[in-house]
Amino acid sequence: MSQEISYTTEEISKLLKISKLTVYDLIKKGELSSYRVGKQMRVDASDLEAYKLKSKGTHTQVQQEPQAVISPSSSMVSQGIRPLVLTGQDISLDILAKHLEKKTTGLRPLRSYAGSLDSLISMYKGESDIVSTHLLDGDTGEYNLPYIRKLLVGSSYLVVNLLSRNAGIYVAQGNPHNIKNWSDLSRPGLRFVNREKGSGARVLLDEQLRLHGIKTDQLKGYNYIQTDHLSVAAKVASGEADVGVGIEKTASIVDQIEFISLIQERYDLVMIKNAENQSWINALMLILQSKDFKQGLQAIAGYDLSRTGEILFET
Structure with missing residues (x-):
């Protein structure tokens, strides 16, 4: 899945069929990796897929794809x-x-x-x-x-x-x-x-x-x-x-x-x-x-x- 695709929290809530508050809670707990663009939270498609795989109990499969599991604000954290x-x-x-x-x-x-x-x-x-x-x-x-x-x-x-x-x-x-x-x-x-x-x-x-x-x-x-x-x-x-x-x-x-x-x-x-x-x-x-x-x-x-x-x- 392309690393260039990203979603807003509203799009994530629709894709996962959960409330936006639940999305924010997942992000705060570090279960769903995210980063900020201005004041808007964004989630990469690969991080969404990693979360879905982890939720299904298949987290080990994610290790085959480099950078599939990234910590919150990963784009900046990688640069310190x-x-x-x-x-x-x-x-x-x-x-x-x-x-x-x-x-x-x-x-x-x-x-x-x-x-x-x-x-x-x-x-x-x-x-x-x-x-x-x-x-x-x-x-x-x-x-x-x-x-x-x-x-x-x-x-x-x-x-x-x-x-x-x-x-x-x-x-x-x-x-x-x-x-x-x-x-x-x-x-x-x-x-x-x-x-x-x-x-x-x-x-x-x-x-x-x-x-x-x-x-x-x-x-x-x-x-x-x-x-x-x-x-x-x-x-x-x-x-x-x-x-x-x-x-x-x-x-x-x-x-x-x-x-x-x-x-x-x-x-x-x-x-x-x-x-x-x-x-x-x-x-x-x-x-x-x-x-x-x-x-x-x-x-x-x-x-x-x-x-x-x-x-x-x-x-």
């Missing part, structure tokens, strides 16, 4: 490289990835630009290694931990602060609609631009709407979706929308808009704790607490680094 998937959209994560690549050996950081909620789900599925998240729980005022506890049930994990940053509302220069707080979003006629489901900004908005008793159908443009802070800010700057939710850093690089700071959000990193991950987790902690890394972030507007590298929760 361990891929490390880091999720999120903030520029601080790109800086972190560069430090990891520079200051560690045998690691290759791979960036995935998923939103906060999707990132946590990808960690649950075994598709990511370092997850960034900024999810507000409106009832407690707590960031991230309520969501992490619910989604990573049964897992051993570490939550570390990366930074805090100001979040709020983008408006046109001069704030022509005199918007000052969340409750002002209920005003009729305002044109809104929103973020996609699962993003931290979307969760922040939805929680604030709930707390202020504002229904989503009161917002003209609630379903007008952009997939990053810069695109939201650009729509406000161009006059296509009157208001959007985002972070201060983006407002500092987009002309013709103003930023109304309404909350300081905590931007945290989550990592699964196990023996295999411990060495790179130790390396990551040293980077986060280093003067060199923090200096690289200090020049960026809207970042509070007072808790950077602090362990917030550990199972």
Whole structure:
């Protein structure tokens, strides 16, 4: 069977007539060899055949074909490289990835630009290694931990602060609609631009709407979706929308808009704790607490680094 043929986890679930969760479980246990391409898990046809033969009790036949049984992430492991998937959209994560690549050996950081909620789900599925998240729980005022506890049930994990940053509302220069707080979003006629489901900004908005008793159908443009802070800010700057939710850093690089700071959000990193991950987790902690890394972030507007590298929760 050709080594060039590979399958996604969804294709594997259909071929084996099992759920995707079962496929992820087989991969996590090392029973089904796999590797990552970006944020997607792939399984070579030869590894699928090896698993099927092993399940039938004929594992000895596999030895006749070179490389038929390969350990997870085999394409990189053969070169002594361990891929490390880091999720999120903030520029601080790109800086972190560069430090990891520079200051560690045998690691290759791979960036995935998923939103906060999707990132946590990808960690649950075994598709990511370092997850960034900024999810507000409106009832407690707590960031991230309520969501992490619910989604990573049964897992051993570490939550570390990366930074805090100001979040709020983008408006046109001069704030022509005199918007000052969340409750002002209920005003009729305002044109809104929103973020996609699962993003931290979307969760922040939805929680604030709930707390202020504002229904989503009161917002003209609630379903007008952009997939990053810069695109939201650009729509406000161009006059296509009157208001959007985002972070201060983006407002500092987009002309013709103003930023109304309404909350300081905590931007945290989550990592699964196990023996295999411990060495790179130790390396990551040293980077986060280093003067060199923090200096690289200090020049960026809207970042509070007072808790950077602090362990917030550990199972």
